Amino acid sequence: MTTHAPQTPRSVTLPTSLDEAVAALAAMPAAVPVAGGTDLMAAVNKGQLRPAGLVGLGRISEIRGWRYLDGHALLGAGLTHARMGRPDFAALIPGLAAAARAAGPPQIRNAGTLGGNIASIAPTGDTLPVLAALEADLIIAGPEGSRREIPVAHLLAGRDMLGPAELIGYVRVPLLHAPQIFLKATGRTGPGRATASVAVVLDPARRGVRCAVGAIAPMPLRPLEAERWIASLIDWDGRRGLTTEALTAFGDYVAAACIPDPEPGLPGDEQPVHPPAVLHLRRTVAALARRALGRALS
Ligand SMILES: Cc1cc2nc3c(=O)[nH]c(=O)nc-3n(C[C@H](O)[C@H](O)[C@H](O)COP(=O)(O)OP(=O)(O)OC[C@H]3O[C@@H](n4cnc5c(N)ncnc54)[C@H](O)[C@@H]3O)c2cc1C
Numbered sequence: 001m002t003t004h005a006p007q008t009p010r011s012v013t014l015p016t017s018l019d020e021a022v023a024a025l026a027a028m029p030a031a032v033p034v035a036g037g038t039d040l041m042a043a044v045n046k047g048q049l050r051p052a053g054l055v056g057l058g059r060i061s062e063i064r065g066w067r068y069l070d071g072h073a074l075l076g077a078g079l080t081h082a083r084m085g086r087p088d089f090a091a092l093i094p095g096l097a098a099a100a101r102a103a104g105p106p107q108i109r110n111a112g113t114l115g116g117n118i119a120s121i122a123p124t125g126d127t128l129p130v131l132a133a134l135e136a137d138l139i140i141a142g143p144e145g146s147r148r149e150i151p152v153a154h155l156l157a158g159r160d161m162l163g164p165a166e167l168i169g170y171v172r173v174p175l176l177h178a179p180q181i182f183l184k185a186t187g188r189t190g191p192g193r194a195t196a197s198v199a200v201v202l203d204p205a206r207r208g209v210r211c212a213v214g215a216i217a218p219m220p221l222r223p224l225e226a227e228r229w230i231a232s233l234i235d236w237d238g239r240r241g242l243t244t245e246a247l248t249a250f251g252d253y254v255a256a257a258c259i260p261d262p263e264p265g266l267p268g269d270e271q272p273v274h275p276p277a278v279l280h281l282r283r284t285v286a287a288l289a290r291r292a293l294g295r296a297l298s
Contacts, residue, residue, distance in 0.1 A: 011053035011065075017060060018141045018169050024055045026143050026165035031055050033038065033167055036050075036111035038104075039120045063115070063169060074139075075171040077115025085109065093173055095180030095199050099126040102184050105191045106210060115168040121156060128156060129199040129214035130182050132222060134173050141169040156219040178202040181292040184215075185284050196281060198254070198288035200296050207236045209293070213258045213285055223257035226250060230293065238298050251290030255282045 005252075010200075011028065015021040025031055031053030034040045043049040057063070062077030073092055075084075083089065090097035103109055103117070103126045117127045118138070131152045138155060140148050144167050152171070154160040155260040162168070180201045186192035197214035209231045212220040230250045234240055259282045262272040274282065 012056060013053065014056045014059050015298060018062060018167060021055055021057060022141050022167055023169070024145055028053050028055075032169055033057055033119075035113040035116040036080065037279045038108050038112040039122070040114055040118045055114075057115070057167070068175075069172070071175055073175055075114060075133055075173060077113060077118075077168045077170060081109035081112050081114075081117075082106070084114065092175065093180070095201055096099075096127060096173070097132040098182040099130045099184075099197075099199070100182075102126050102182065102191075102194075108191075114171060114274055118152065118155065118168055118171070119162065123218055124193040124215050126182070126184060126194060126197060126214070127285055128152075129197055129212035129220040130140035130180070130201075131171065131173070132156065132212035132220035133199040133201040133210040134176075134181075135210070136174075137172040138168050139170040139172060140164045140166050153219075176201065176203050176205070178204050179296040180198075181295045183288045185224050185288060185290045196284045196288060198285065198292045200289070200292040202296050204236055207231060209234070209235075209296075211254060211289060211293075213254065213289070216258060216281060216285065221258045223254045226253035226257055229253065234297070241292070242297055247290045247294050248286075251286035251288075255286035258285055 011031065013024040015024055021033065025033065030051070032040065032051040033055045035057045040049070057078055060078060063078035063261045066073050066075045066079065081103045084100035085097055100109065103112060114127060114179045117125045136152045137149050138152050140150065140162065142148065142163060147169070148161045177262060182197065184194045184197040187195045194215035196216050201210045209227050211227050212222050214220045233242060233246055259278060262274060264271055
């Protein structure tokens, strides 16, 4: 077996603005951006990645905070999970704060960033289902000060990729002023990657329930029909509560939408069933969705 010793990148640039970072990437196309380094340096250390150069994003103060903009929050891509997990952020976007608090052990949360979590596009990225349910947009910085905005779902689905000298600058998230819940199953005690996760977001102004299921597919899945059905049962002007039966039916609906029944075989054949591991995953998704909606409405 051949093993590769990790190689030190030949150049490290530490820009202090987004545009400088983009310019550094344009000047050296073989360089890669690095924020907290929790994903990237793990790949370098394993010998999976040998960047010729690094463009560090850690000194770009403009992307380390957030600000308000037209009923939205403009979140800098350099926000760490630890920062997003704090109470002031949780009061603003509770679902994202809950996901950030669940993202790995403390040393990872102190270094790992929102932009890195998105750009890695890992199925287990904890912020991704929340951003999908919030229908967040990405503001992408490109050469010569250009900015373009795309739905986060387009990047996650591979419909729109980052160009060679482009960076995620900001994430635009609507401020809904309503409960948002993120729940995650890990299959182990303590911090761990999600085996399944569910984000539920209430949008009272549009009388909507938005839900996204993470970790069970390459990108978060939105069970749109289940969302519309359950939203039609909620008394938006009243107590907003639902019966236990309705919550259970919502969980089952979400799980069946995301992990459909296997295709029937030829006429006369028995209806095929999922293997036990898939059935277990489906039950997990159903339980997470039921609990998440129940908590959001309680
Ligand atoms: C032990 C361990 C446990 C973990 N547990 C979890 C977990 O439970 N949940 C979870 O979600 N994640 C987990 N992670 C993954 C990781 O910590 C997160 O994905 C983190 O948010 C990545 O952010 P970063 O700033 O460290 O990214 P980096 O490692 O710096 O970068 C990751 C990728 O994103 C690119 N990138 C970074 N910033 C930008 C930007 N602004 N624009 C464009 N591209 C960019 C980099 O080039 C690289 O390709 C874990 C990682 C480790 C090592």
